Amino acid sequence: MAAEQASAKPLRADAARNRAKVLDAARGVFAELGTGASTEEVAKRAGVGIGTVFRHFPTKESLLEAVLGEILAGFAEEARARGDSPDPGGAFFDFFQLVVGEAATKNAVSAELADAGVDVHAGRDDVRAELRGALGVLLTRAQEAGSVRGDIGFGEVMALLAGTSRATENLDVATRARVLDVVFDGLRASHA
Amino acid sequence: MAAEQASAKPLRADAARNRAKVLDAARGVFAELGTGASTEEVAKRAGVGIGTVFRHFPTKESLLEAVLGEILAGFAEEARARGDSPDPGGAFFDFFQLVVGEAATKNAVSAELADAGVDVHAGRDDVRAELRGALGVLLTRAQEAGSVRGDIGFGEVMALLAGTSRATENLDVATRARVLDVVFDGLRASHA
Amino acid sequence: MAAEQASAKPLRADAARNRAKVLDAARGVFAELGTGASTEEVAKRAGVGIGTVFRHFPTKESLLEAVLGEILAGFAEEARARGDSPDPGGAFFDFFQLVVGEAATKNAVSAELADAGVDVHAGRDDVRAELRGALGVLLTRAQEAGSVRGDIGFGEVMALLAGTSRATENLDVATRARVLDVVFDGLRASHA
Amino acid sequence: MAAEQASAKPLRADAARNRAKVLDAARGVFAELGTGASTEEVAKRAGVGIGTVFRHFPTKESLLEAVLGEILAGFAEEARARGDSPDPGGAFFDFFQLVVGEAATKNAVSAELADAGVDVHAGRDDVRAELRGALGVLLTRAQEAGSVRGDIGFGEVMALLAGTSRATENLDVATRARVLDVVFDGLRASHA
DNA sequence: GATGAATGAGCCTTCATTCAT
DNA sequence: CATGAATGAAGGCTCATTCAT
Structure with missing residues (x-):
């Protein structure tokens, strides 16, 4: 009653742990080997059976989506954290650099970032919306402060x-x- | 300049024709379907047997490389053609736009372009060298004309x-x- | 009527209830989706966990057998109910039609009926014996009444x-x- | 030029041989192990790689269809051979017995026969039509000769x-x- | 006892590559 | 040289079964 949080099922403790392990492993594997890496590889790295991967993410695509979602969520978080900076321009460029730096390490990030701009897959709209919101704030404030040109929007960024x-x-x-x-x-x- | 067939075999007329057909087909197929497209598809589109594809390009990767080479060669050509333009700045930006526009249509182009900047694969160094030369001219002239900032080089571009x-x-x-x-x-x- | 729980365990009330739910669900699922349907599906339809299904029926095959047993038991019941009909021929054909009609709806029925004639699996001999007995009566009486040819037996029927x-x-x-x-x-x- | 026979491609000698081997193996495997048998098993029994099976029959279902087609074609042939028998009744019952006898050995036959009566899959309509034609003759003649009741048709048979x-x-x-x-x-x- | 997460063998299918024709 | 049939490793996914909670 108090904290229900997510959507449907609370998810058993160990199940949640495994889900996280899989997600982490997937992030790493896809970053290093590209999105073409096998699901088996993800399972191996996560230290779980392949069935477990598919239990949590019934499709490879859904796994990819989840990874992308995590990344975007992380970015949204970062953007949000800079939302009320006294230096709007600095905050915006700082964020930009952070994201790009992240991608430098994890190959898959940029690939997925590309999809994130456009629509492509359903279900992740919520995360995208969050990012749009938080980044939008950053952008608008930086524009109002005169640090960023005014003729571009979320899409361009x-x-x-x-x-x-x-x-x-x-x-x-x-x-x-x-x-x-x-x-x-x-x-x-x-x-x- | 003088010598045409770089390395070993003179290549019979029909063989050369087939090689070209395959390369063209590959370009189209990879552009439309991505580099994940099957070699069989390329053969089909080229109107040749799959064996022929592999005779000319012993590996899918080598085929990809060849396609990239062709694209880069084309760009080098375009760059070269603008090398003595009376408007160096215009020439540079014109070229830039041309390349980006090309990529807008052919999805694979940009993917391969990415590899082209760095090294990655051997064998294509000659084409890359040509492009570097021609684009270098464009860049330098544009910089000398004050149209492009001076603190960047080929790699950045x-x-x-x-x-x-x-x-x-x-x-x-x-x-x-x-x-x-x-x-x-x-x-x-x-x-x- | 007298003895209820045939063999070993008295089976707690709720356990018995669950067993029944599973059996019912299985009957429906296999009828609709064929015997290839997943055990998970049965569990879902029964509203129990998959572990419960396997607790009551340690094997998918054993579940199938149980379903068959239920069906056969039902048929035995029907046969028995007609055992003393004043119109032996009518009773026999009536029963025959009933069974065939049942199969028309529930696809799996006939598949399992096929096994029922021969032996195949152990454990179900009791039900089969019951059916054999009840149907035997129907058949014999119909034959004595001259409504059914005399040169066939239970197996043929x-x-x-x-x-x-x-x-x-x-x-x-x-x-x-x-x-x-x-x-x-x-x-x-x-x-x- | 002379004998083109089939439809599209003449099919290289060895390819045809392999196709036949696969079909034979499939017939045997499905007969013994049921239609659930793995394609791998078919390949093994045929002595070819699994890729070969899929080259000739791009889907397991298509393989099943082909097997069914062969069986039906064989039956059609048998029916046709009896089409002008001087003893129409004998021909009909003889054929009936032949088919049933066949099924006694090869388990899958009857399973597939069942599908053959109804429609189910496209593509096999030609074979089915042939069978319908040939069996139709047998039936009609037997009915005209008074050996078979007149109130039934192809579907019933x-x-x-x-x-x-x-x-x-x-x-x-x-x-x-x-x-x-x-x-x-x-x-x-x-x-x- | 009930639950459902975990497991992994096994299935169908694809595709780069080889090689007999 | 060209052809396309053959190959088999690998991939995504399913499902009966086990076992910790």
Whole structure:
């Protein structure tokens, strides 16, 4: 009654633990091996039977979605945390850099980020909405503060985020910094 | 310049024709269906037996590489054609836009473009060198003309090219234009 | 009537209730989905956990057997009820038709009926014996009354019952009636 | 040019041989182990790789259909061969017995026979049509000769065929003979 | 006793690659 | 050289059965 939290079933303690293990393993595996990695590999890394993976995520696609959801949720969280920063511009660019940096390590992140901008799969709309909301705040405030050009919206930022992440994936730190600098300058441009 | 058939075999006329058919088909198939498309599909579209595909490209990966090579070669060509433009800045941005636009249609292009920036696969170094040369000219001239910031090089441009292509793949035209505008502004920035 | 719990355990009230629920559900599920239906489905329909199903029926096969037993028991009951009919021939054919009609609805019935004629699985001999007894009475009386040919026994009737059920499963009513008519005429034949 | 025979591709000699081997193996495997037998088993018995089975029959279902088709075609052939017998009644019953006898050995036959009566799967309509034609002749002639009752058609006969086959599958010879006798008498019955 | 999460063998199917024709 | 049949590893997914809670 008090804290029901999620949606349907409370999920037994061990089941929840396994679900988390699987999700974690999946994140790692897909990051390292790409989304083409086998479900078996995920199971192995999670230290569970393959049946367990499929019990929690009845489809490979659903597993992918869940991973993406987690990532996006994490980003939304980060965005939210910066929502009332006294330095809106800094907060926005800080967030941008964080996301891109994340993608540098985990290969799959950017791939999935790309999907996140567009729609594609149902069910994750909630997470996407959250991210849209939190990032929207960041963006709007930065624009109002004059730190970010006013002629772009959520869609453009997501695309830039995904694109820069992708572009940056296998680059050395210095080059990555320069690329990011270019994009940042573009974002600042007073439309010119 | 002089010598045509780089390495060993002169390649009979019909063989060369088949090689070309396969390459064309592969380009189309991978563009439409992604790199996950089956080799069989390529053979079918090329109108040849699957054995023929494997005779010319002993591995699926080698076929992918060849396709990438073709794409890069085409881009190198385009870059070269703009090498002595009286408007260096225009030439550079024109080229950039052309590449990104191409990727908008052919999904696989950007995926492969990504690899092109870094090294990854051997054998394609020659094409990459050509592209580097031609694009280098475009970039340098644009920088000398003050149209592009001076603190970036080939690597950064390739990354931006790849990233923007990816970011832009599934966007509507208007959004795509805006994203491109941001990147362009970033590239123009007087270092800031 | 007298003795209820045949063999070992008295079985707690709720346990017995669960057993019944499972059996009922199984009957329905197998009838609708065929014997290939999953045990999980049975559990779901019964409103119990899958563990409960396996507690009562340690094997899917044993569950199948139990279902068959129930069906046969039901038939035995029907046969018994007609055992002292003043119209032995009518009783026999009436029973035959009843069984075949049942199978028309519940697909699995006939499949299992087939096994019932022969031996196959142990443990169900008691039910089979009951059916054999009750149907035997029906048959013998019908034969003595001259309504059914005398050169056949229980085995033949069971085979005919199973076969006709099967044959009749997916037929429209009219055709089914005609097929039944043929078999009935054959059963009546004075050996000829 | 001379004998094109089939439909699309002439099929290389070895390919045809393999197709036949697979079909034969499938027939045997499904007969012995039921239609639930694995495709792998079929491949093993045929002495080919599993890929070969799927090359010829892209789906397990298509393999099943092919097997059924072969069986039906064989029956159609037998029926046709008896089409102009001087003894129409004998021809009909002879054929009936032949089919039922076949089923006695090969378990799957009757299972598939059942489907054959109704429609179920497309593609096999041609074989079914042939059988319908040939058996139709047998039936009509037998009816005209007064050997078979006139109030039944192809559908009834197919159902009886399938049902009797099923009923008879695991019976000893004597019982089988008696069951068949009953059905035959029913078929002869002057409508009664 | 009941529950349902965990397990893993096994199934169908795809596809890169090889090789006889 | 071209062809396409053959191959078999690998992948996604299901399901009977076990066992900790």
